Amino acid sequence: MSFNEFPSRLLENAVNEFASLPGIGRKTAFRLVMNLLRRDSGDVKKFGESIIRLHEEIHYCKVCNNISDTEICNICNDERRDRSVICVVENIQDVMAIENTRQFNGLYHVLGGIISPIDGIGPADLKIDSLEEKVKAGGLREIIFALSTTMEGDTTNYYLYKRLNKFTISLTTLARGVAVGDELEYTDEITLGRAINNRNPYQQI
Amino acid sequence: MSFNEFPSRLLENAVNEFASLPGIGRKTAFRLVMNLLRRDSGDVKKFGESIIRLHEEIHYCKVCNNISDTEICNICNDERRDRSVICVVENIQDVMAIENTRQFNGLYHVLGGIISPIDGIGPADLKIDSLEEKVKAGGLREIIFALSTTMEGDTTNYYLYKRLNKFTISLTTLARGVAVGDELEYTDEITLGRAINNRNPYQQI
Numbered sequence: 459m460s461f462n463e464f465p466s467r468l469l470e471n472a473v474n475e476f477a478s479l480p481g482i483g484r485k486t487a488f489r490l491v492m493n494l495l496r497r498d499s500g501d502v503k504k505f506g507e508s509i510i511r512l513h514e515e516i517h518y519c520k521v522c523n524n525i526s527d528t529e530i531c532n533i534c535n536d537e538r539r540d541r542s543v544i545c546v547v548e549n550i551q552d553v554m555a556i557e558n559t560r561q562f563n564g565l566y567h568v569l570g571g572i573i574s575p576i577d578g579i580g581p582a583d584l585k586i587d588s589l590e591e592k593v594k595a596g597g598l599r600e601i602i603f604a605l606s607t608t609m610e611g612d613t614t615n616y617y618l619y620k621r622l623n624k625f626t627i628s629l630t631t632l633a634r635g636v637a638v639g640d641e642l643e644y645t646d647e648i649t650l651g652r653a654i655n656n657r658n659p660y661q662q663i
Numbered sequence: 664m665s666f667n668e669f670p671s672r673l674l675e676n677a678v679n680e681f682a683s684l685p686g687i688g689r690k691t692a693f694r695l696v697m698n699l700l701r702r703d704s705g706d707v708k709k710f711g712e713s714i715i716r717l718h719e720e721i722h723y724c725k726v727c728n729n730i731s732d733t734e735i736c737n738i739c740n741d742e743r744r745d746r747s748v749i750c751v752v753e754n755i756q757d758v759m760a761i762e763n764t765r766q767f768n769g770l771y772h773v774l775g776g777i778i779s780p781i782d783g784i785g786p787a788d789l790k791i792d793s794l795e796e797k798v799k800a801g802g803l804r805e806i807i808f809a810l811s812t813t814m815e816g817d818t819t820n821y822y823l824y825k826r827l828n829k830f831t832i833s834l835t836t837l838a839r840g841v842a843v844g845d846e847l848e849y850t851d852e853i854t855l856g857r858a859i860n861n862r863n864p865y866q867q868i
Contacts, residue, residue, distance in 0.1 A: 463763055465755060466732045468721050471713045478710075479695045490684045492756065494714060495721070495730070502718040505683075508676045510711035512696065513704045516673050525700070527671045550670060551697065558668055 469495075523568035523585050525550045533557075533566060540564045542599035546589065546618065548572050548606065556604060564602075567592070572605055572614040581617055589618075593625050600628045607634060674700075728773035728790050730755045738762075738771060745769045747804035751794065751823065753777050753811065761809060769807075772797070777810055777819040786822055794823075798830050805833045812839060 464470040469491060476487035494502050518524070519531035526532070533539060533553075543564030547553055553566050569584045592598065603618055605611035619629055635653035636645050645653075669675035674696060681692035699707050723729070724736035731737065738744060738758075748769030752758055758771050774789045797803065808823055810816035824834055840858040841850050850858075 463759055465736055465738070465758065466721060466730045468713075468717050468732055469730055472717045475710045475713045480698050481691070482695070486686070488756075490687070491717065493685050494717065497718075499718045503715050505680045506711040506713075506715035508673075508680045508711075509699060509714070510708050512673050512677045512699065513702075513707040516671060516700070525671045525674055527673055531670055533670070551693075553670065554668055 522566045523570060523588075524553050524566055538563075542597060543602065544589075544592065544598060544600075545602040545604050547604050548611075552604065564600075569605075569614070572608075572610045573617055574610045574613075584614075586618065586621065590621055593622055593627060598627055600630060603629065603631045605631075607632075727771045728775060728793075729758050729771055743768075747802060748807065749794075749797065749803060749805075750807040750809050752809050753816075757809065769805075774810075774819070777815045778822055779815045779818075789819075791823065791826065795826055798827055798832060803832055805835060808834065808836045810836075812837075 464473070472491045472494070473484065473487045476482055476490050477484045479487075482490070494505065515527070517526045517529055519526045519534055520529055521534040522531060524531045524533060528535075540563050544567050545556060545562060545564055546567045546569060547556065548569055548571060550568060553568060556562050556566075567585070567589050569586065569589075571579050571584050573579060573581055573584070589601075593601065601618075601622060603615045605614050615631060622629055633656065634649065635656060636642065636649060642650065669678070677696045677699070678689065678692045681687055681695050682689045684692075687695070699710065720732070722731045722734055722736075724731045724739055725734055726739040727736060729736045729738065733740075745768050749772050750761060750767060750769055751772045751774060752761065753774055753776060755773060758773060761767050761771075772790070772794050774791065774794075776784050776789050778784060778786055778789070794806075798806065806823075806827060808820045810819050820836060827834055838861065839854065840861060841847065841854060847855065
């Protein structure tokens with residue numbers, strides 16, 4: 459669509475903004491804006507303000523870099539959590555994913571990415587120094603590397619291991635194995651091989 | 664996702680707003696908001712403001728009900744357009760669709776919907792009175808009914824015809840026939856039947 463086809467500049471601006479989002483084409487953007495136009499004015503204002511406030515008021519936790527409404531996030535502030543274990547993750551989506559499992563009661567450390575030479579992301583671009591500071595400060599028992607099982611994730615794991623293995627602290631990674639619901643026939647051989655090597659005693663569920 | 668899983672209320676609000684849009688689920692909404700979070704603050708502010716301004720500053724043309732930045736839209740204001748023909752459409756998307764063809768040089772009249780008893784939309788909910796006023800005011804040569812070829816569109820066409828055929832004005836509808844690119848084998852029989860009845864002299868393209 460060229461500019462001339464829009465009857466209104468305001469409409470066009472809003473469509474352009476929505477179309478700038480990933481996975482939203484111009485047709486979808488237009489459909490979304492038309493939906494907003496049919497709503498109450500107050501409703502739409504709330505929508506716009508929620509976006510503006512998101513950037514103006516949001517904090518990144520000073521301790522773990524997780525997203526937060528306050529300077530220190532709810533997890534770091536929670537006295538009931540185990541402060542001797544830190545789970546290192548790539549981003550806040552991963553914090554949410556692990557929180558959803560309700561299986562982890564320690565703290566997090568959000569790296570803000572993983573080492574990826576192709577994307578020009580090196581160790582200096584990530585929050586690795588502050589992680590080392592935490593280890594140096596003492597009181598930690600274990601660091602869990604919970605990164606993606608990709609080449610970049612493995613590289614980052616290796617780098618973190620090299621940086622942190624001089625400290626007397628246990629460094630662990632997530633278990634690798636056959637995912638729940640996967641059929642063995644279609645499981646790749648590396649995963650299946652690791653699953654055999656890391657087999658566990660049978661447990662009734 | 665329940666509330667507890669969001670590390671931030673601001674984030675949750677923004678995700679909820681995006682998830683309220685048609686065809687956007689919570690996972691997609693979260694992905695869109697994360698994209699906004701990675702952007703510059705000024706960029707995001709512009710996004711939010713474009714939505715707020717959309718509702719606060721947009722006008723509906725006093726003449727044709729098309730969306731507009733001004734009280735009278737660009738089309739109604741354009742002196743070069745043929746003021747003796749009005750094309751009646753359901754909504755502003757249809758205005759844009761017809762404008763894109765560059766085949767029509769008259770004015771429009773946006774009904775704001777079509778008669779649909781199932782959705783509780785009757786003639787009184789549409790801008791039909793103002794259309795009749797325009798016809799009464801004189802100076803018109805033709806009204807084109809450019810509504811969807813659905814039962815609701817046909818019903819609305821019929822109602823408009825009944826309201827307007829007492830005036831000495833030509834009432835026309837869009838030609839119905841086989842769409843460009845359609846294979847005859849898969850064209851429904853009603854369309855094909857009409858296309859045979861309304862056949863045209865052969866023209867070289």
